[in-house]
Amino acid sequence: MSTEEDRLDDYALTRVPDEARVSWVSVAVQRFGQVSSFQQFLVGAVLGFGMDFKDAVIAITIGSVMLEIITILLGIAGVREGLSVSVLARWSGFGRKGSALVGMLIALSLAGWFGVQNGVFAQGMHDLAGGTPEWVWAIIGGAIITAITLYGFTIMAWTAYLTVPAFLFLAGYSIVDVLSDHSISALMSSAPPGPAMSLAEGTTLVSGAFILGALMTPDMTRFNRRPSDVVKQTLISVTLGEYLIGLTAVLLAHAAKSSDIVGIITSSSGVLGTLVLATAILKINDWNLYSSSLGLVNSIDVLFGRRVSRRAVTLIIGVAGTALSAVGIVDNFTDFLETIGVLAPPVAGVIIAEYFLVRRFRAELDQARERGTLPEGGADWMPLSLICWACGSLVGKYVDGGIPAINSVVTALVLYAVVGKLVVARRTPPIKEPRPPMVEVNMTKSGG
Template identity: 90%
Template sequence: MAAEADRLDDYALTRVPDEARHSWISVAVQRFGQVSSFQQFLVGAVLGFGMDFTDAVIAITVGSVLLEIITILLGIAGVREGLSVSLLARWSGFGRKGSALVGLLIALSLAGWFGVQNGVFAQGMHDLAGGTPEWVWALVGGAVITAITVYGFTVMAWTAYLTVPAFLVLAGYSIVDALSEHSVGDLVTSAPAGPAMSLAEGTTLVSGAFILGALMTPDMTRFNRRPSDVVKQTLISVTLGEYLIGLTAVLLAHAARTSDIVGIITSSSGVLGTLVLATAILKINDWNLYSSSLGLVNSIDVLCGRRVSRRAVTLVIGAAGTALSAVGIVDNFTDFLETIGVLAPPVAGVIIAEYFVVRRFRAELDRARESGTLPAGGADWMPLSLVCWAAGALVGEYLESGIPAVNAVVTALLLYSVVGKLTAPRRTPPVDHSPPPLAEVNTTQSGG
């Protein structure tokens, strides 16, 4: 009975068993759906509006390398342990109550992203249909995505099989239609139409746009079967998604002289473009809602001592995110990304440092994994993780040199690794319970 309840709840507070794992292609399609989503079009358009093509390529390259490293390391931890990222955080640096803070960060941030994407969907459908208010479309979009996400990973996989190819067709059509009257060579060398954006700002935008996607990687890779699956799907999805979609949007912004990617696509692709645009937004938004629900389920379990249904939590967050989209959170898109760009990376840095470097709890995780259970006990708070989290965020926000997102994750990772190694309790040698040598026994007896 308990096993069936865990299955229906997508193993929100337990390990994903071997029999529930999926082929790497099933997971890879969903990962590619995240990275090649409409969100990347938005980021690429903002880059193209404020940067020339060469600087945009550099920003996307640096941001992508950072994302791939974080994604692969967290993904390997996820597939090994079969745990969501907020649950994994209990034994990866943060402790039980610290993991509740991680869960709340993920839940609140991704609920915001849910609102952003749903607002873009509502805007596009309103522009197409005319009279129907945007808030009505926001309600429709939010309800559809929430219904899909309630049923979990398997239904979301089938959604990806439909929406990812549709989005790629839209991308190809948009390139041909919007760029047909322009020389690609001229667009590559043209100056941006908007205020200049620095390389640091551009890289932070790229990293911030998907840093939560990288952080929530274990939520997805816990359904993989082996670490090599994680490496393959990450290299393919992040590289192709960032470059193919991001640089296409840069060229579109140079051609249209605007960052309004919704207007560019709907004007060039018409009804078909708008409808496929809607499916592309749906593909990223189901995972925003899914990981948000996992994070909140863990937080409630820790802070309130109650195991709540992931499906019920999904319904609540879906309603809240839909309300956010109705009040226009999409208008704060860039500011929102920059904020997340410095808050999320330190969390990934701490988890990676603890799991792969300090390894204070790896023995407990290994023993529990063999029996398919969770480690017993564990600390409520790990003060070092909170200090490293704060230090990474502050360095990312206030250090003027370098790239803020890189500064934040590297600071947290290095600080936790060094201090964690220095303060980790020394392992005591095992007690030898074997009988003493015969000579020693004889000596003792003769002396008695």
């Protein structure tokens, strides 16, 4: 059963109990805040710079459908078990020690992106305010995000209720201002202003931009009440986020004949454009920090046998990320973060394959869920998951055909499902048919 300490720590290492679950709208607003982030503006602008509107629609559609499938499956696992993705990984293919690697991957990746986006926020506010140095804005932005994340899911939900509508209103007003001198129909039929981008490249861009967000889906959906909530919020938030923000950015790139979405919005709209930038980053960066802290808490628990406070970990990561963004060092990590990003997609493939197909630990998970506890058993290491993880990463990195992020997920999923099924079948003893009962025959002759 959960304790007061678990509640204050946002159930970082335990199941989210029924009484802590919330309406699907509350989670959907936060999910939409992620998908309609400033990153989607960047992706859409790059698409618009190299593709016409029709091809951009196709690229966004293919990428979105693939992301929605992965997001829904991981989200359903999260809502059923009430566990963060790094804790869920203990019984979803990776084992205890393997889940620590998953937790560290998520922690490192998202903590890095927290710092990078905080740096973008500082740059935008400096360009607006002029005299105030960037490092001051970095400290201000990092402190605000860290304070929000310290209080966990509930305060983050209220932040999304405020920032998502503000972002949509400010972005809508700014976009109308930019596009007011252009014919929308002409922009939709115009040729791309930059070097041509293939459909495969465009789809890869869409899928790769949100794959890490898809992986951390259970961190969010563990607060949902039922699997149908996950389906509804994913279809609405991913579809609207990808199409509304992505296709708008495509039109902006065609109108400005540039992929520099920051310059397009801030230069034409001044204060308004900078506020768009600020609200866009604010409503996603708290989740970067939140999931990063959950991943690190799990890793410390597994590797050192110590339960540490999620809030303390959040504070440490927030201060470190803020400091790095303030001194500008974090900008040098972008290439590194993109490199380790190839490790994220196959993790999703392994978890989906184990949880829904191989189901080696589903009985233990089901029994423990009835008790409101965690399973007592489980392996420390599962070599198969590490092999599939490595194969998926290599395919995503070096195979040119298709979409790298999706290739990576599918490779890990199929390999783990096939081999995992064979291993489970070999280890499961055949069911023996019961022998018929022995019938004792009386051989004594009767007199006559």
